[in-house]
């Protein structure tokens with residue numbers, strides 16, 4: 001038997017089944033018309049943002065990094081909850097606009113922005129988080145061609161990273177951002193060329209659960225911002241402090257203590273020099289805001305025994321849940337939180353592996369979990385499915401196609 005990760009708070013049973021937004025898993029699937037199905041909980045999303053705001057200093061704006069989940073209905077909801085959106089492609093920019101996001105609230109990061117993406121963003125007044133000197137010069141040229149002043153921030157490649165981070169995105173040679181020592185010269189160039197100087201974007205990593213690691217990263221980020229501001233001689237309009245707040249996916253994972261992070265950040269803001277007195281600060285979070293709000297429901301289509309081990313074979317798989325299968329940036333495969341959604345209140349009585357329908361041994365959703373007895377027709381729930389699920393999995397693999405999605 002292998003342990004499974006912690007089921008996020010707030011997912012309760014109703015009539016013996018997992019219920020989300022007041023509907024049982026069976027009723028949700030009936031309404032959607034089919035499985036597999038991603039369900040995103042409105043209550044969970046609202047509560048998460050409210051709790052985060054309560055913990056953080058008022059001065060800190062909260063942005064949504066929409067690559068975690070670009071489902072249109074979820075974007076519309078998030079538009080009413082957060083202060084800004086961070087997009088990382090022209091496609092995401094269009095999705096944000098379609099969801100009603102004001103272009104002035106959008107910033108656009110990501111290496112490899114094409115000229116037509118820069119044109120569209122500049123025409124809309126989106127803030128560009130420029131990833132290189134070359135990109136900054138293209139933005140200046142395109143702004144001149146359009147007769148518009150581009151709004152430009154610089155994404156800084158810091159010399160530090162987020163400790164304990166699942167995915168390191170700062171420190172050393174990187175394809176992201178401009179090396180910190182070259183940032184002052186580039187900023188002065190942008191200002192001299194007449195760009196609307198928006199400040200810094202400093203992203204040092206992702207999926208950290210340690211408050212201490214996040215506090216240390218934020219302190220290093222603020223110290224770097226103070227130095228860069230001194231060297232440039234002009235205050236940044238905004239500083240994006242990155243994000244990196246993680247969620248518990250695996251056995252033993254403990255949630256980030258955001259209260260402790262918020263206290264430390266309040267103190268750090270109080271200690272800032274006058275040069276940053278009118279600067280706005282934000283964090284950009286993806287999985288922390290949406291990851292635990294999502295559940296993936298898939299139906300058991302076969303039950304078999306091989307060499308004494310039980311396999312529950314579902315109509316879903318890694319083509320929607322690459323991360324849960326352990327094939328999205330993890331070294332050692334561990335089990336996400338999982339349950340038999342249609343026997344949610346039953347006691348575990350057997351060890352079974354939940355697999356997908358793809359012809360690859362990688363397609364494992366849960367390995368040797370302790371579960372209630374489940375049969376063909378039962379629904380399986382994989383939790384923590386709200387981020388990097390539907391949009392970060394190879395949906396067309398083996399001709400399967402996308403899952404359904406629903407916000408309740």
Ligand SMILES: *Cc1c(COP(=O)(O)O)cnc(C)c1O
Nearest residue numbers: 065068203206207243285286287
């Ligand atoms: C991926 C990414 C995020 C979101 O990361 P999460 O771990 O989902 O919070 C934020 N900012 C940048 C620059 C990213 O690349």
